[in-house]
Structures are given as structure tokens and as C-alpha cells.
Amino acid sequence: MMIITILIMAITFETLQQLFYIKRFNLAQDVSFFSVLKTQSYRWLIWLLLSTFLVWFSKKNASHKQKSSLVLKNAVLIFSLVFTNILIISISQIWLTNDSFSFSNLVGEYMTFFAFQKAPVYTLGYIAITIILQLYFANEKLQIQVQKLSEIKKTDSHTYNDLVKDIDEKATILNIKIGNKRKIIPVETISWIEADDYCVKVHTINNDSYTMRSSLKALEEKLSTNFLRVHRKAIVNMTMAKELNLSNSPNLILNNNIEISVSKSNLKTVKDFLS
Structure with missing residues (x-):
């Protein structure tokens, strides 16, 4: 639920930001919040699909002991996902606008533009999701351990009750x-x-x-x-x-x-x- 809330907040903030720039610099007429949201919906869909790597990684490393090493790995993964996002939406934008494709055009124009426009909010979103997932899976592991300990306690309790009938607890x-x-x-x-x-x-x-x-x-x-x-x-x-x-x-x-x-x-x- 928290991840969905963060996603909605990030999309809303980024859409309002784009709407502000459009109106502030008169880039288009009769532009509404939902029209801006519609044009960039596919970008957030790409962002969301790539976030599944964070789910997999967080679950795999939920019981990781070395915290500093885990933070570094998360940072590298988030950077890679943000870069991949920018690369995919840059190529998609070239294709949607029928612009000529070239490496210099891709890197110098589109990727540079989307890096400044999308990278901050994408990065913050991934960081928030990573923290939530780490806490969620760590708590899940802890609950499993608590359940196992509870079962052991019950088993030992039954064993003790069976043995105590045959064992004299008086002082020797x-x-x-x-x-x-x-x-x-x-x-x-x-x-x-x-x-x-x-x-x-x-x-x-x-x-x-x-x-x-x-x-x-x-x-x-x-x-x-x-x-x-x-x-x-x-x-x-x-x-x-x-x-x-x-x-x-x-x-x-x-x-x-x-x-x-x-x-x-x-x-x-x-x-x-x-x-």
C-alpha cells in the first residue's frame, strides 16, 4: 500500500511539474493535468516494470548481514535502473516523434533532456521503494523465525510434560x-x-x-x-x-x-x- 501511495505521489508531482513548465513558458495551449499525464503514462509504466528488479533483489538480500555492502549494491542497481529508464524513454520518444536516430542525437539531446527531467524523481522513487521492500522482507523473515521458535517452544513444552512424569525432580x-x-x-x-x-x-x-x-x-x-x-x-x-x-x-x-x-x-x- 505504501509503494502504491509513493507511486501516485511521484506521478502527480512529476505531472504537475511538467504542467507548470508548459504553462509558464507557453509551450502549448489548452493543456490539462490529464493530458500531460496521458502523454507520459508509458514512461511511468516502464519505470514500474523495471522496479520489479528491486522486488527480486530486496527479497533475495533480506537476510544480508553486511549492511554497507548491501547499500552499495542497492545504489548500483538503482543507478542502473534509472539509466535504463532514461535510455528506453529516449529511444521511445525518438520513435514517437519520427525524429532521425543517431547516437549523438540520442545522447546529446534526448538522454540529456530526460536525465535532467526524470532522473531525480525516478531515483527518489526507487530509493523509497527499496527502503520499504527491505523492511517488508526483513520483517517477513523475522515473522517466519518467530513462528519456528513458537513451534519449537510448543514441541519442547510437550516433550517436557511427557518426560516430567518419569523424572524425579527432587534434589540429589x-x-x-x-x-x-x-x-x-x-x-x-x-x-x-x-x-x-x-x-x-x-x-x-x-x-x-x-x-x-x-x-x-x-x-x-x-x-x-x-x-x-x-x-x-x-x-x-x-x-x-x-x-x-x-x-x-x-x-x-x-x-x-x-x-x-x-x-x-x-x-x-x-x-x-x-x-
Whole structure:
């Protein structure tokens, strides 16, 4: 739509310009806008037909990376098209007026005249079309890439949803900061975890203990289902439990004989797990 608008504006401007010169210098009588437009319509048709080379070139180079090189190529193409336009309409004008054809007459009279008369508006028209086409085809390429990315996203989303059913996203390690270092604790080596003020104390099967800035609730959500909240102050790796003592004060006895209190509110959960 913009190209059509530019074309109409260029033709209107150039026709009004010719009409002004005709009337200003009394070159003809009873000349109207449409009569001038009719006499030069074939010239604009030639200009329009040659502009198809710009469409082809712009589409071909829409994804061109080197901008400076592309500008130079566009400039050469536009110059060539303007020159071709002037050459064709000069030859056509010689033929229409039945003037004698000679190289000196073609170059010295007709091409020189049309170069001054047509070249500026032809050049500006081609430049405007080139800019519009470059933006249009670059946007088209971008839309295609966006569509491909959207399809990839959908595919990956479906794949993720299929895989997540079979993948345990629970933590396999705990990353504990000790001074300026980090201690990596494999989850399977943890026997139990106890609350310690605003931190937790992680106990391992090697009887080592590490303080970690976290909460039992946060760790309970991260750890696998083998880790059970048995007390408001304790989480136990149930694979390390060897016995449940159901005395007045229930407790779990671990493989290393550590006793962990089990609250009455969590006793049923522990029983269900063990059963």
C-alpha cells in the first residue's frame, strides 16, 4: 500500500511539474493535468516494470548481514535502473516523434533532456521503494523465525510434560556453604536433619554434621519421598531407620542407633510409610 501511495505521489508531482513548465513558458495551449499525464503514462509504466528488479533483489538480500555492502549494491542497481529508464524513454520518444536516430542525437539531446527531467524523481522513487521492500522482507523473515521458535517452544513444552512424569525432580545433593567453601552432600548419605534455630543441622551416615541456612519445610519439599517429617524438629531418611519404638514417647532408631523422637501427629504417617 505504501509503494502504491509513493507511486501516485511521484506521478502527480512529476505531472504537475511538467504542467507548470508548459504553462509558464507557453509551450502549448489548452493543456490539462490529464493530458500531460496521458502523454507520459508509458514512461511511468516502464519505470514500474523495471522496479520489479528491486522486488527480486530486496527479497533475495533480506537476510544480508553486511549492511554497507548491501547499500552499495542497492545504489548500483538503482543507478542502473534509472539509466535504463532514461535510455528506453529516449529511444521511445525518438520513435514517437519520427525524429532521425543517431547516437549523438540520442545522447546529446534526448538522454540529456530526460536525465535532467526524470532522473531525480525516478531515483527518489526507487530509493523509497527499496527502503520499504527491505523492511517488508526483513520483517517477513523475522515473522517466519518467530513462528519456528513458537513451534519449537510448543514441541519442547510437550516433550517436557511427557518426560516430567518419569523424572524425579527432587534434589540429589545438598550444597552447604562452609566458610568460603561449598560442601556437596549426596542426599543418599544423609541419615536425618534437625531444626537448629533459623538453620538446620544435616547429619550423615558417617556421623558428620553440617549446619545449613534453610528451614525443614523448604528441605522437606526438595527431598525425595524417602525423607519423612517425623517431628516438627526432625526429618528422617527412612531408608536409614531400622526400628520404630511405640512406647509412651515413640521414636525411630536409625542404623547408627541414633534415636529420633516421633510426634503423635506424625506417628500415623510413619506407620503408614513403614507398612
